[in-house]
Amino acid sequence: MSLPSSDAAIPPLPRAKAPRGRRSMFLRRPFFTVALIVAAAYVLAATFAPHVAPFDPVKQDFMAMMQGPSLVHPLGTDSYGQDILSRVIYGARYALIIGIFSVLIGAAGGLVIGLAAGLSGGWLEWALMRLIDSILALPSLILAVAFIAILGQGVDKVVVAVGLSMIGPFARTVRADVMQVRVQLFIEAAQLMSIPYLRVVWRHVLPNVIFPLAVQVTIRVSEAILVSSSLSFLGIGVTPPTPDWGLMIAEGRDFVSFAPWMSAMPGFALALLLIALSIVGDGIREEFDPKLRRGA
Amino acid sequence: MNDMTSHPVTTQDAAEPILRLEGLTVHRGAAKILDRVSLSLGRGETLALVGESGAGKSTIATALMRLLDGARVEGRAELDGAGDLLALPERRMVRLRGSRLSMIFQDAGSALNPSYTVGRQLTTTLRRTLGLSRAEARAKAVELFTSVGINDPDGRMSAFPHQLSGGMQQRVMVAIALAGNPDLLLADEPTSALDVTIQAQIVRLILAQTRARGASCIFVLHDLALASQSCDRIVVLYAGQVVESGPSREVLERSRHPYTRQLKSCVLEIGSKDLTAPEGTVPPHSEMPVGCRFATRCPRALPRCAGEAPPLVPARDDATGPLDHQFACWNPE
Amino acid sequence: MTMAQIQSAPTETRHAPAPAVFELIEVEQVFAVPKPGRGLLSRDTVGLRALDGVRLTVRQGASIALVGESGSGKSTLLRVLLGLDAPSGGRALYRGKPIREARAHGTAFARDVAMVYQDARGSLDPRMTVGQLIAEPLRHFGIVPKSGEAARVAELIDRVGLPRDAANRYPSGLSGGQVRRVAIARALASEPSVLVADEAVSGLDVSTQAQLLTLLQGLQRDMGLTLVFITHDLGVASYLCEEIAIMYLGRIVETGPTDAVLEAPAHPYSAALRAAAPQFFEPIPEPLPGEIPSPLDLPKGCRFSSRCPAARDDCRLRDPQLGALDAGRAVACLHPLTSKGAQTPEIR
Numbered sequence: 022m023s024l025p026s027s028d029a030a031i032p033p034l035p036r037a038k039a040p041r042g043r044r045s046m047f048l049r050r051p052f053f054t055v056a057l058i059v060a061a062a063y064v065l066a067a068t069f070a071p072h073v074a075p076f077d078p079v080k081q082d083f084m085a086m087m088q089g090p091s092l093v094h095p096l097g098t099d100s101y102g103q104d105i106l107s108r109v110i111y112g113a114r115y116a117l118i119i120g121i122f123s124v125l126i127g128a129a130g131g132l133v134i135g136l137a138a139g140l141s142g143g144w145l146e147w148a149l150m151r152l153i154d155s156i157l158a159l160p161s162l163i164l165a166v167a168f169i170a171i172l173g174q175g176v177d178k179v180v181v182a183v184g185l186s187m188i189g190p191f192a193r194t195v196r197a198d199v200m201q202v203r204v205q206l207f208i209e210a211a212q213l214m215s216i217p218y219l220r221v222v223w224r225h226v227l228p229n230v231i232f233p234l235a236v237q238v239t240i241r242v243s244e245a246i247l248v249s250s251s252l253s254f255l256g257i258g259v260t261p262p263t264p265d266w267g268l269m270i271a272e273g274r275d276f277v278s279f280a281p282w283m284s285a286m287p288g289f290a291l292a293l294l295l296i297a298l299s300i301v302g303d304g305i306r307e308e309f310d311p312k313l314r315r316g317a
Numbered sequence: 318m319n320d321m322t323s324h325p326v327t328t329q330d331a332a333e334p335i336l337r338l339e340g341l342t343v344h345r346g347a348a349k350i351l352d353r354v355s356l357s358l359g360r361g362e363t364l365a366l367v368g369e370s371g372a373g374k375s376t377i378a379t380a381l382m383r384l385l386d387g388a389r390v391e392g393r394a395e396l397d398g399a400g401d402l403l404a405l406p407e408r409r410m411v412r413l414r415g416s417r418l419s420m421i422f423q424d425a426g427s428a429l430n431p432s433y434t435v436g437r438q439l440t441t442t443l444r445r446t447l448g449l450s451r452a453e454a455r456a457k458a459v460e461l462f463t464s465v466g467i468n469d470p471d472g473r474m475s476a477f478p479h480q481l482s483g484g485m486q487q488r489v490m491v492a493i494a495l496a497g498n499p500d501l502l503l504a505d506e507p508t509s510a511l512d513v514t515i516q517a518q519i520v521r522l523i524l525a526q527t528r529a530r531g532a533s534c535i536f537v538l539h540d541l542a543l544a545s546q547s548c549d550r551i552v553v554l555y556a557g558q559v560v561e562s563g564p565s566r567e568v569l570e571r572s573r574h575p576y577t578r579q580l581k582s583c584v585l586e587i588g589s590k591d592l593t594a595p596e597g598t599v600p601p602h603s604e605m606p607v608g609c610r611f612a613t614r615c616p617r618a619l620p621r622c623a624g625e626a627p628p629l630v631p632a633r634d635d636a637t638g639p640l641d642h643q644f645a646c647w648n649p650e
Numbered sequence: 651m652t653m654a655q656i657q658s659a660p661t662e663t664r665h666a667p668a669p670a671v672f673e674l675i676e677v678e679q680v681f682a683v684p685k686p687g688r689g690l691l692s693r694d695t696v697g698l699r700a701l702d703g704v705r706l707t708v709r710q711g712a713s714i715a716l717v718g719e720s721g722s723g724k725s726t727l728l729r730v731l732l733g734l735d736a737p738s739g740g741r742a743l744y745r746g747k748p749i750r751e752a753r754a755h756g757t758a759f760a761r762d763v764a765m766v767y768q769d770a771r772g773s774l775d776p777r778m779t780v781g782q783l784i785a786e787p788l789r790h791f792g793i794v795p796k797s798g799e800a801a802r803v804a805e806l807i808d809r810v811g812l813p814r815d816a817a818n819r820y821p822s823g824l825s826g827g828q829v830r831r832v833a834i835a836r837a838l839a840s841e842p843s844v845l846v847a848d849e850a851v852s853g854l855d856v857s858t859q860a861q862l863l864t865l866l867q868g869l870q871r872d873m874g875l876t877l878v879f880i881t882h883d884l885g886v887a888s889y890l891c892e893e894i895a896i897m898y899l900g901r902i903v904e905t906g907p908t909d910a911v912l913e914a915p916a917h918p919y920s921a922a923l924r925a926a927a928p929q930f931f932e933p934i935p936e937p938l939p940g941e942i943p944s945p946l947d948l949p950k951g952c953r954f955s956s957r958c959p960a961a962r963d964d965c966r967l968r969d970p971q972l973g974a975l976d977a978g979r980a981v982a983c984l985h986p987l988t989s990k991g992a993q994t995p996e997i998r
Contacts (some may be wrong), residue, residue: 206772213732214840215753215760216790221777228777369855401798401997468940483720484941510718511884517926517937524934540856542928569930585863585885588914592889594861598825 046308051206053304059297067113076104078111080262086295087280098284099272105282106262109290115265116294119180120246126184127212127245128238131191136230138192138223139199150196156269163247164189169257182246194237195230201231213225236309244296252262265293333397335360335460335533336381336501340390341403343376343385343557348602351376352557352610355391355629358501360397363524363534365544365565368554375423378503381535382420383410396501416497421523423506426488429478435489436640437476439496444454461492465522484515488522497528503536504616509539520547531551541584543568547591553577556599556610559629563642568617571642573632573649575617609647617648652719670732671745671844671876672708678683678739679699679726680901686824686946691903697943700726701737702900702953705980710843713870713877715887715908718897721942725879728848731878732765761791766838774821774921774950780832781806781817787839806835811865827858831865838869844876845869851886863889865994884927896920900945902972906979916975916986918958952984960985 047054066073069301076094082102090097096105138149156164168182202208203226211221252258255269261268266287273283320335334357339457343351349570351373364376381394381402394402399417401523430438439461449457455474460471465488478486487507493562494502504523508516522545524555527534536547538544545553552562553576561574572578579595597614606612625647632642662903679701685694701723708714716723729735730742733753744752744759752759767773774783784803788794794802807816810831821829830850837845851859868891870877881887887894894908896919904917915921925935939959943949947957951966958965960962965984972982 172841206767206769207775209734210765210773211775213760214787214790215757215764225709225775229775232777237682369857393995484939513884513926514922514938515941517934521934521937529708538927541856542930545930546928546932546934566931580856583860584930585883585889586929587884587888587924589885590889592860592864594864595857596826598858637702 026032027215034244037303046304050308051302051303054302056297056300057235059293060301063113063294063297064117066110070110070114074107074110076106078103078107079262080104083134083290087276089280090282095141096286097280099269099275099283103264103268104263105286107272109266109287111268112269112287112290113265113294114244115176115259115263116250116291119176119249120242122180123183123249124187124238124242125243126239127180127187128234130185130188130195131195132230132234135195136222136227137198139196139203140226149192153189153196156186157193161186161190161225161244162251165248165252166255166257168253174181174257174260175258179249179252181253183245185228186248187245188225191234192239195234198230198233199226204315205229232309235308236302240299241307243298243302246291246298333360334358335362335397336535337393337395339379339393339395340378341380341390341394342376343380343391344389345372345387349381350388350557350602351604354554354557354559354560356552357537358533360406360500361528361547362550363527363532363535363536363548365536365538365548365551366554367469367538367541367551369539370515371556371579371600372554374554374559375505377554378420378505378535378537381418382414382501383407389580397454409412415442417495417497417499418498418501418503419494420506421487421490421494421502423509423512425490426478426483426510428490429486431478434475434477435481436476439474439489439493440491457496458492461496462489464526465492465495467492468516483511484518487515487519491519491522491526495530496529500530500534501531504534505537505539506539508543516543541569541581542586553580556605558610559643559645560611560631561642561644561646563632567632567642571632573642573644573648574611574647575615575650576611577644577650579616609645617646617650619648621647668709668711669745670709670743671707671712672722672749672878673743673746674704674706674727674730674740675736675743676740677704677706677730677742679723679730680738682947694792696899696946699948700900700945701730701993703971704740704902706895706902706905707969708726708844708876708878711876712893713879713891714881714893714895715891716878716895717887719764719882719898719942721922721945722897723900724897725894726900727847728846728880731846732763733759735840747884757791761840762842763844763846764836764842766830766833766845766850768875770833770850771821771826773833774829774836776820777821778820779817780812780819780821780824783821783832784835786816786838791840792841793841801936802839802913803955806839810835810840811861825858827854827862830854830862833870833940834862834865838873842875844878846878846880849878849882850879853884861887866890883914884924893923899942899948901953901982902979903954903982904980905972907977908976910979914988916979916981916988917954917983918960918987920985922959952982954983960987 024093043307058083082101085094085098086093086102087096087100094104094106096109098104134149134153138146138153163188168185169178172178173183208225209219249258250267253265254271256271258267259265270284270289273280276283323536336358338354338356341351342349348430352378367378368374376385381389382401390403392403396402430437433519436458439458443449443454443457458474459470461562462473467473467485467488481489481490483614492611507523510518520543523534536544536548548565550563551568552572553560555569555576561568561577562573567582568577572581582593583595585592600606602615606623608624608626609615609622615622625646627644627647629643632644662863671783671990678699680697682695683698685696688694703728716724731749734747736750742749780805784806788799788802802832803817804814807814812831812835813827821832826833852860854862863886869875876893879891891908893905894911895902895905896917896921897903904911904915904920911920912924915924922938926937940957943956952958952970953966955961955965963983968984970984971980972980975981975986977989
């Protein structure tokens, strides 16, 4: 085929992004920036924990039990004389590892089930959705407790248990996105080209579902951390003496009247991380989700 | 500069204008989406604002209703007997909407509230603008529905908007707009969502109703042919500025501004086989030329056009009124 | 409908011997819709006749405008033409084979018949660049070797009048007119012989519309495309298409050469449509009374009789089929407005 050159007018393209009046998102969202810095500090502390922590987190010192915050132990020590600052720093490691990996398990499972439910239709969709509904009927903590009961204790078991308990909500949002993308005109246009169905799913449905899913992942990390800490607090998550925040809060519970720092310090570390992560997650969603973008 | 008052207005202008708009400028952020727009509307006159998207024609209507959000508005809009619409306190403006001026929107389907029956929406307006009792409002509503050509007006009173076709919804909109007997009607693309045969019905309806009430009407249109059929005068806008205005025949058959000609040449009449496509598009606000805004696309542009904005001048020496033919071009046809 | 009547379908006999690309013979499309006023738990449905006895022949190299108002069945007809839906009655053929079969076997049909959607932006995957969007059909149909892909994409971008750097842009960064150009380039990429366009220039400013129309006309002329153009604008139809088919309530009520039909419409509905189109300084004529009736509640006899200004008594009794008028024209009316050489229309 020869394509004769165009004699039609060539209109100039509008600018890709309006350069004026659109400052960097870090300037426009100061809370987001602060939260991002806080979250980054946690990640750095967790990564370089051996270099940052002043003491070995599991080294017991019976000469320094239940000391209040001091220069040597800025956050005090616990009932075994372990340095709370060091334990909080190492605790960030476990919190983030459990949070991230369990969310990845949940997202992967949710993607598979959500895609299957959204694309199949008929009895399979019905069965999958009733399965998801019944999972959603239970709070993720209760589910995680149930899975721990089956799997047993330990960091790896907690990751799996929390991950499995999060498949339900992920599957629900993936299915909603699939249903929305499936009826878009560009899907029909691709089918009109006789592109095989699975390739249409791979090339056009999946990319349009993955992105909102990635945003969901950033938001749900904090939920996963909360659930895992709750498991440890209940004494069925990770086992002592692992420096886990939930565990530390539980250990300090009995001494709260005369050594409040034992529970308060890890509790504060947990709360700060959760708040920072949810602000970061919301910021990313608002910035990149076209449905929420203001003035667009 | 292109302020109309700089031309002496003869006192023997037959009709005192019902609306006199002077130097209407609207800023949104850094962009000037309307730039010193001046126009007059005679009593009982129909006027068409025409232009392409981004020309600011709808913005004029919305600014007059004071329904513009997040924009800075300058200028005066003198409505006969009510003062400057742009400066009135909101409390007074609320009372004017519906009773002195009202608006017919492009998309009746979304302008009507989906959770109330159309009868209730009309009687609410009637009771608010005319202070009628419930029973009086209902009787008047049925009468209005009949006059806008709704069959079975009694039955349709209890219909919800989604139960009506697009044409019927637009008839309801017209009835609501007419409810308070306004003397100025603003119709913003009232038919662009409708089929052509329904379009003819609605335009005829609006014209007949305004004529019967002696009201004036501003149509916002993109169809030049429809404007020539329905309006006494035409104002052509380009990128937020008036480029030509005057009686419809003068503007369209003796166009002086190259843009008016170009716009007219793009209208495909049935049977026409020639079409010369104009080049380019309206420049974005960030790249708007300082001189004539049309200069970048104008086939007749002179070096002067890029740097100096042309004022609106009368097309004929003996014509001096603001209702006469005017254009803004350094090198007119 | 018997075969004899099908053979006498009017547009077939008078035309030049160019082979037919599409042939629609008494095509019907009935959808089951909830019965109006059924109870909450009721499953009652009634048949909605979206297409009712459509006869249409599209010959190789022809340009035909399908004109009708909302509710006329244009979109349903389009889906049948593209093989997205099977008609519930009649035969819909593509080069002599049922369209659904042609679509189901291989990619030849998909490659030969390209589509430009009204909602061009919606028809383009927002996560793909313009270059990727145009390359997709090239790769899918194996039009050019991988090495020549970029060059062909650039060629297509140039042909539809987009700037070179458009290849790396996303549809969301383009204007309405430019997005339609992308959709046209994508349609042309598979080197089709038939281009189906659904309201491809509506909703645009007149100058953008003019730019696209000159582009489409140039493409049709240069590449010998067969063009099926769905529009509501008679001016666009008369500029771009040599033939016109006017639809009303699921049936084609008049077909023929565009100029002849628009100059002297034979069907009162065509005449009303013609009169309602805005004309400079003509007074707005008396419009048709009422609105298009519901296809669930068709008028007795001729479907246009309830709004027809020239309806007579027999119009409410007999349903006219599309019958030959003269010079390649056909009309479905018992009392056509131009009676020159009119034959007795068939009666169902």
